[in-house]
Amino acid sequence: MAPATAKDRLEQALKHYFGYDSFRPGQREVVTAALQNRDLLIVMPTGGGKSLCFQLPALVKPGLTVVVSPLIALMQDQVESLRHNGISATFLNSTLNAEQQRAREMALVKGQVKLLYLAPERLLAERFLPFLDLIRHNVGISAFAVDEAHCVSEWGHDFRPEYRQLRLLRDRYPDVPMMALTATATHRVRLDIIEQLSLRQPLIHIASFNRPNLYYEVRPKNGNSYRELFALIKASNGSTIIYCLSRRQVENIATKLQKDGIVALPYHAGMNDTERRENQTRFIRDDVQVMVATIAFGMGINKPDVRLVIHYDLPRNIESYYQESGRAGRDGEPATCVLFFGYGEVKTIEYLIDQKPDPQEQRISRQQLRQMINYGEGHECRRTILLGYFGDRFAENCRQCDNCRYPKPLEDWTVEAQKFLSCIARCEERFGMNYIIDVLRGSKSQKITQYQHDQLSTYGIGRDKTADAWKLLARSLIHQGLLEETTDGFPVLKLNAASWEVLRRQRSVFIPVPQKYEEETTPASTRRMEVEMLFDKLRLLRKQIADEQSIAPYMIFADSTLRLMAKQRPQTLAELSQISGVGEYKAARYGDRFAAAIAAFCRGQSPTTASDTKMLTLELHQQGLTVAEIAEKREIRPTTVIRHLSELIEINQPVDLNRLVPPERQAAIWKALQTVGDASLSAIRQHLGESYSFDEIRLVRGLWHQRSQEF
Structure with missing residues (x-):
């Protein structure tokens, strides 16, 4: 059998360690260039797969990849995640005691580690650089990866002077390729990164900054x-x-x-x-x-x-x-x-x-x-x-x-703008936004009386609009360049040439007027509801396993992987291994428990139905609205909302019953149901007394029905 090529090893490592069958857009090009020992500048949005661009080559190439990371908490979290994927990674920072430090340094010298995470200060320390020379002599350094590389540039939003010193790596290790990675970099920042790190004819990969999700x-x-x-x-x-x-x-x-x-x-x-x-x-x-x-x-x-x-x-x-x-x-x-x-x-x-x-x-x-x-x-x-x-x-x-x-329609506010600008002029351009609005709205404040601005022709002519509406206009005028505001610590409104064009009716003023937010709702089908129910069960299993191992749940499986499981419902280890994000390593470690949970769900699943109108009620309830608010928003009776919620409880939908009925009253109603049985609401209320409402009884009875189905 012919030996595996670098490309074959790349594909095998991608599937084995990360569980993916294919690369995200741009990743293959970057990883291939990294394997060719090229310098790289990679700009990928958060969540775009930036880390894999240096982690995967590190696993395939011989030697150690050194990763520069600015925060201790972040590097520790990334190393823990890598280790949980079966990847030999470590960090050196101030959280380690002397014994831990020596053990990790020994593992590095012996070539037992593929990725080393360091802060720039430690990497460039006088004591550490000779140790890095020893590592290079014993096992080799395959690459330097500078994460959060925008910190190099003073034009970046998080400039850190210590990052500037990283160019010393190029002088000391001229043959070791360097990779700079960031999620946020304008054209000016990108040029600065290349210059400050002395990147040599780097492959520049700029992924779309769009995050469509x-x-x-x-x-x-x-x-x-x-x-x-x-x-x-x-x-x-x-x-x-x-x-x-x-x-x-x-x-x-x-x-x-x-x-x-x-x-x-x-x-x-x-x-x-x-x-x-x-x-x-x-x-x-x-x-x-x-x-x-x-x-x-x-x-x-x-x-x-x-x-x-x-x-x-x-x-x-x-x-x-x-x-x-x-x-x-x-x-x-x-x-x-x-x-x-x-x-x-x-x-x-x-x-x-x-x-x-x-x-x-x-x-x-x-x-x-x-x-x-x-x-x-x-x-x-x-x-x-x-x-x-x-x-x-x-x-x-x-x-x-x-x-x-929810596009904001542009409305013609030329007349209102003329009122506002005229008031500024009549107040001799000496006051700020709130004062001008007070004059327009006819405030009787002592300051307005003191300056006799209650005698102005613009006094009180803006009572028909709220203060917020006038502020919206004022900010829009400033934003459009139709008005100035001083920035010396005492914001005063000043007219400019464009302001006078509005006052002379030579220019119209249109402003976007926000509309009331109304959430779009997509009625959930029965299938979608079942997917969500299984997804929730898998999340609970993931949390249970994570607590057992004292790790973060996402290190076991990502939400996207759990959602694929909920949709495709793999019930054997072989089927589970085909799910994107599982991979051989995690399938062997966790596959049996997740496949068993999915199989159990499929065996015990009963038809679940809920009409579109009930699902709309559920969505509003989950947004924190009360029964009365839901009824008002939907223009239905409160008793209809109660009926919807009761029936949703009965089919095990996520209704917060404690928000609707206090727990102590739930207990009394539950006890009555145990005594009276599944009788009419009137019979149950007669047993309880008139202090209990039909609505409370109906809601708790929904839970009674749901629990009865479980036994």
Whole structure:
């Protein structure tokens, strides 16, 4: 038999270690170039398979691949995941004691490790470089992989000076190929990476920045935002990350969610290392649904099954937002990214920018902030704005963002704009937005009386619109260049030439007016419901096995793999091995338990039916709406909603009965059912007494029927 070629070994390793039969777009080209010892610059979005581009060549090539990674938590998580796939990987960092350090160094010298993860500071330390020379002499160094390579560039959103020193590797090891990888890099940043790392005629691979599985949405920040955030979490069937601008906001939101029954934990720089590590571990292992974090959390998480990312405060730039929102749906499954856009944070960020000592750094930061505001205010496709920032064109209706799904109609607000601009002029361009709105809406504040602005012709002519509507107009005027606002710490509105064109009726003003959010619903078929039920059972099994081994559930199988199992229902080890993401290694380790669980589900499965209208009721219930709110939204009677929920409970759908009937009252009704049996509602109520409603009895009886079917 002819010896296996490098290509054969590549395919075998891809299937054996990672469980995939084929490469994602662009991966084969990159891996092939890596095997040819070329320098590489790889720009792939989060979840695009970037890590495999250096991990797979490391397994095929002789010698050690050295990976530069900026955060301890991230490198530890990646190494643990690799080891669980049967790959020999390790890290060296400050978390190790002297004995652990020596054992790992010995394994490296003996060639027992294929991938070594290090922070740039340790890699370039005076003591470590001679040790690296020893490794090269004994086993060879196959490649250097610089992850998060945008940190090299001052034009990147997370510049780190220590990354600049990595060019010393090229001087010391000129024959070792170098691979730079990042998920976020503009054209300027890419050129800077090539120069700073001294890459030699690198193959540059730039994957599309589009993440088609992500839904992007921007909501206005107002007094109702926490309630909306809570509803989003309740409606999400999976892990959630909430990003906030300050530690105080992180603690505030985490505390509120905990009080409202959501298992949430904080994560910020004010916590000690042990607290942060414990909270992150609980989140990764699915013991906690929600992590509330400052942006420092962004690069320290390696969890592929995050279903919802919420930015409760405004990010400082688009690159940060793209990377942080990109933590959602890394497994390729549908996920949602929501930004609550408020102008209060703009002033906070501007203040922080003003504290920077370098004027050039201030200029770059202000430009980046304006681009972020443009994203929040924009009424075109969110993908068009995001991808355009990175030079990636997207010129179609994506149907996966709020602006495409719920287009905001442009309305002619020329008359309102004339009122607003006229009021600014009559107030002599000396005041800010809120004051002008108060004048327009006829406020009787002492300040307005003091300046005698209650005598102006524009006083009170804007009572027909809310303050929020006037703010929407004002921001749109600024965004369109029809009005100026000073940025010296005291925001004052100033007219410009375009403002006077509007006042002289030489220019019309159109603004996008947000519409009320109405969630699209896709009625679930019986088959889809069954798939979801099996998927949930497989997730529970995965969590059980993960807890037994003290690892993160995603290290066993990704959500996408479990969903394929739920759809295809493999009931033997051979069938299970064909599922994408399983592979020989994991099939041998876990296959029997998952195949048995699927077979048991198929044997015990009973027909499950629910009409489209009931499923719509269920979706609204899962969003956190009360019975009355569901009835009002659907324009049906509350008793009809109760009947829907009772019948959904009976067929074992995820209805939260504790929200509808207090547990102690459930216990009393259950006891009555045990005594009276499956009688009429009237008979059960007569036994209980009139303090119990027919609605409560109907709901608990639904659970009684469902449990009766199990025995």
